[in-house]
Amino acid sequence: MTEKWNGVPVRYELLPIGTRRSGQKLTSGTPAFAVAHDTGNLNTTAQDNVDYYRNSYNISWALVASAHIFVDDKEAIICIPVTEKAWHVLYNATTDNAWYGADANDVAFGVEGSYFTDKARSKKSLDNLARVLAYLCDYWKIDHKTEMPGHQDIQAGKVDPGNLLEHAGYSRNISSLDKLVNKYIGGVKDNSEQPSKELSESTSEKPTKSPQSHVELKEAIEYMHSMKGQYIDFDHEFAYQCVDVITDFVHHVTNGVRFWGNAKDLINNVMPKGWKVVKNTADYIPPVTAIAVYTKGIYSRWGHTGLVWDNSGGTDSFTILEQNFDTLANSPARLRVDDYSGLTHFIVPDFADDSVDLADIGTVKTKEAKPGKVLKLNSIPPKNLSWSNQAYFKAVADNAGATICRPNHNNVMTLTSEEYGQGDVFYIYEIRDGWARVYSPDNDGYVWHERLRIIEIFKPAGGDNKHDKPDKQAVSQKEKAKQASKLKVGGIPPATIKWGRKAKFRGRLDYYGATIAKRSGKKGNYSWNLTNETYPAGYDDFYIFEILDGWARVYSSSNNGWVWHERLRVVEIY
Structure with a gap:
């Protein structure tokens, strides 16, 4: 079926359900904004790109990319309804979240324009792209001046639709496209009938689920521990590389997701559902089982990677499980204490809890633990735990550090001059009204529970006041x-x-x-x-x-x- 949008012939060639077109609905229901792209493939038509998508409709999740509509100098082809998700902006891009409060893949549609060595064809393709975008902005009530960024504006390293703009003789700046779109806002005289239902109609086929974790934190840690001392060669190429540790771990915890690329490219893979890429900042403490990605300094060429084995060193250091740190690729996965040099990102699985924002320490509310409740790794301890003759857990001080307190003659907690820095270790035997009784190599005092983060659990929470003995x-x-x-x-x-x-x-x-x-x-x-x-x-x-x-x-x-x-x-x- 062919329609005309602002004079551009438009037809539907919807992709079969797979990874490129999963059939998942936009979380916003209808599009909240638009993203302008170009194909990145010189001298390819809209049909060429749709054919490529169809021939690889069920490509590996780690490599998947897609868009809703392709436009060239002759027509536009819709291959994914604009009310369904397509994978046209990386989830670890942060600008779309800052500007629109959501990821582009979840709430926006992407339109790609073809470009050619022939300037006239590129110019016509750009004009058709502007007409299609104007039509869709009118239809979905999207402000093209503020809600139609270019891919290059919201994802670092991208240069589209600048390629199309340049080949058509314009500046690469998205403002050049804005001016063209503005000409067609409100429609043109030869605009024809309303779009068919396929523009917004959801598929009746069962959507393809996004890749996701298939284990809880406990099993993930157990598997990571089982890797220590093993010679891991996941892809059976180039011996025991650092990336082999990660691809093996990810493949196991997701039941089959395959990460690709050199170590420094890991952050560009499509992340399983709930996983996120976090920049390594001065106050960030990675959770256990997070994936460390090094891309700077001595790691700038290929990168380096490994798993966070222990984070009790706080922001000063952490223990990493890795292979091929010495570039010889002849040793098994083993542990090393690292100081974060050259480390730029962490990939944080959904089961690795780093939900506490260290910039908001003191504002986090936690529920009081009930007898038998399980303590949670990387979280703030509960407000009350009865005394125990064995430590409940090991904890580290947060980025604000901690000052030891002791009760005065009126049993009121009073600050002392004893201070501990971020990452210093304590063992907790009881918590009463928010005050955690801490033991360290040289101290026995109290610290406010919100200053602590649990890094190792020795026994469950709860119990009575009788040394945790049953009746x-x-x-x-x-x-x-x-x-x-x-x-x-x-x-x-x-x-x-x-x-x-x-x-x-x-x-x-x-x-x-x-x-x-x-x-x-x-x-x-x-x-x-x-x-x-x-x-x-x-x-x-x-x-x-x-x-x-x-x-x-x-x-x-x-x-x-x-x-x-x-x-x-x-x-x-x-």
Whole structure:
């Protein structure tokens, strides 16, 4: 079917549903603004570009790009309805968000103009583009002077529609196009019938879902930890490159998304749903499992990349899991402490929580934790936690740092002269009315909970005020036997298992690892105290003979102590 918009013949060749045309509706319902493009391909027609899209309609998500309409010197072809999403501006571009409060792909349509070595053809193509844009701006009530940016205006590194403007003999500035569009606002005499329903009608086919994560943070961390010490060659080319670590990790956590390019090009891939590209600024602390991307200094040619393994160094340093840091590509994935030099961006998966804006510290509200509620990594601690003889979590001071407080004779918290900087580490054993009792290598005081960020969790939140011990009278022998029968390979062991002469099961440490505790006191009034003996994530040679009040008595080839039962996963049941 052919129509005419301001005198330009317009027809529909809608792409099949795939990745280029996913069928997803604009989140705004109707277009909120327009983006002007050129094809970037000299001497190609509108039909040439639509044919290319059709022949690659289901291209890899990492490489996908598309537009709604192509225009040349003879016609315009609509290949995606303007009320559906197309991928014409990178999601990590920030100008569209600053100007319009949303990503262009989600609320705007994109129109691309062809250009030619023949100046006359380019000039006619530009005129047709202006007529089509004017028609659509009128139809959708879009202000072409303020709501029709060029691609080059909202995404760094882009030069369109400047190519078309230059080949038509105009300045590359978008104002040149604005003046042409203005000539056709309100329509022309030879404007014909209203557009067909296809302009705004949604597809009846099932939309293609955008790529997204298929794991939670816990599983992502476990997989990242499993990569340490492995020789990773995802693409089976050029040995063990830094990018292999990232492509393997992304492929796993998204169940199949493939990132492409050199390390410095990673930020230009189409991000899975909910993922974002964040610039590395002086006050940004990347969350664990974020992807570090280096593009400056010694990394300017190919770039470098790796995974954020630990962020307890705050803005001074972080631990990265990487390959090929030495350019030899002959070593496995291993850890290194890095000082952010040359690091320009982080790719932050949706499961890696960095939702706290460090520029707004002090304004974030958090809900009080209820007994049994799970603490969340990279978040502000809750306002109350009952005292525990084992640290609930490890935390770092935020970018405002922290000053130690202690209660005075009236039990009112009073500031001391002891100050800690951003990234300094504390261990939290209780929080009362917002004041977190912190232990550090040289201190025992209190810090306001909003000054802290959780970086490692040792046990769940909640509990009572009795050293987190259950009511023994409430746990009958029958119940203990019932709990002991709940052992399941891969599962967390129960909180109580009666002592026996033979090991009940063999256990493996979860992704947090564990610190050995020693028991003291008499029966009925035991207490457990942490030692300096630690075991890494994945250690699987613990043999458990009993679990008492949540503490598992573990035997290994080198130890006889206690580990909190939630740190263990059952490997083998005896």
